[in-house]
Amino acid sequence: MKKKQRKVRLIRTAIQLGFFIFYPALFSTAFAGVKSIFQALAAHQPITWNSFLDVTGVLLVITILFGRHFCGYACAFGSLGDAMYELTLFIRQKIFHKKGRHGYPEKVVRALQKVKYILLAFLLLSILTGWYAKLQGMSPWDVFSMLTAGKLPNASYKIGIVLLILILIGMCTQERFFCQFLCPMGAVFAMMPILPTALFHRNRGKCPAKCGLCKKRCPAHLEIDGDTPLSGECICCHACEVTCPRKNIQIGPVKDRETEKK
Template identity: 80%
Template sequence: MKKRQRKIRLIRAGIQLLFFIFAPALFSTAFAGVKSIFQAIAAHQTISWNSFLDVTAVLLVVTCLFGRHFCGYACAFGSLGDALYELTVFIRQKVFHKKGRHGYSEKAIRILQKVKYIWLLVLLVSILTGWYSKLQGMSPWDVFSMLTAGRLPGAAYKVGIVLLLLIMIGMCTQERFFCQFLCPMGAIFAIMPIAPSALFNRDRSTCPAKCGACKKRCPAHLDIDGDTLLSGECICCHACQGICPKKNIRIGIPKMKDESSF
């Protein structure tokens, strides 16, 4: 099982590194597409297709068909969160001799997961009212995009720099902190109609009694099978598959029980 976990982690980390190096701005580009739509609506103009919307449309279609693999594998901001969290886990284990993975309670996570929907609504309303233009320099992902492009943000971005630092601190305290609680694109992805063939399901029939390893390991604290209300929260990190001792977790439509057995 540990060998399988290590293999999944290494493959995922390799893909994340490639996207981080070659396409770090995908997240901000995708939201720029959403922003352009609402800016056109606010200006009472016809929505014109642009390169930002190309990226947004592709990511939305891919998410609907295959799940949130962009979040789990391609988003540079998410990859940064994974790196900071894993570094914190390593320090806690090696320096402070604390075992296991740290994070918030399940109740707190359930509540905080709703914050990103409120934040998305605030951003969209601010765009429609013209208030968004006054937020220049306050965007943490604009600062992140500058840094990944090799440019240092100026004094005009000091608020954005502070917010980015605070988010990075949060990333050290909870796995996928930004993605679960604050990401506006994550909120959009989570409400998209995910194809049944893209959802994670578990065959409970051979699960060890009181195991729950998949739920304990899931950064979104999902009940892997049948949790339809929260299925959009899954970031397709495949951690549940890697930790399952019986290899009971699969992607796709649940297998139908053999009616002849009744």
């Protein structure tokens, strides 16, 4: 099982690294598409299709058909979060000799997951009211986009820089801190009607008694197919699938092999 976990981790890391190097602005581009719709509404102008909406539309369709694999594999900000968390985990294990993965209690995670919806509503409302322009220089993902483009943000972005630093600290304390709690585009993805064939399921009849490894390993504390109302919170990191000791988790409905033999 450890070999499979290592293989999946290496494949995922390679894909993340590729997107981080060649397409680091996908997240901000996708949200720019959403922003352009509300900017048109605020200006009482017709909504016109643009290149930002091309990216937004493609990612929304992919999310509906396949789940939030963009978040788990392609988002540069999410990949940065994974790197920060794994670095912290390595330091904890090698220097402080602390075993296991660290993070927040389930109740805290559930409460903080709602923050991204509040943030999304705040940003969209600020666009509609024309107040969004006053937020210039406060966006941590604008600072991140500049850094990945090889540009240093000037003094007007000092609030955005501070917020980015605070987010980086948060990434060290909880797996996928930004994606789960603060990402406005993640809130949009989480509200999408994801097809059942894109969700993770398990055959509970084959689960060992009092196992729960999949939920313990899931950064969102999901019960896999038991958390249907929260399925949008799944970032498709495949951690549950590779952790299962009986290979009992897969995307799409799980078929009982014993039934199939009959």
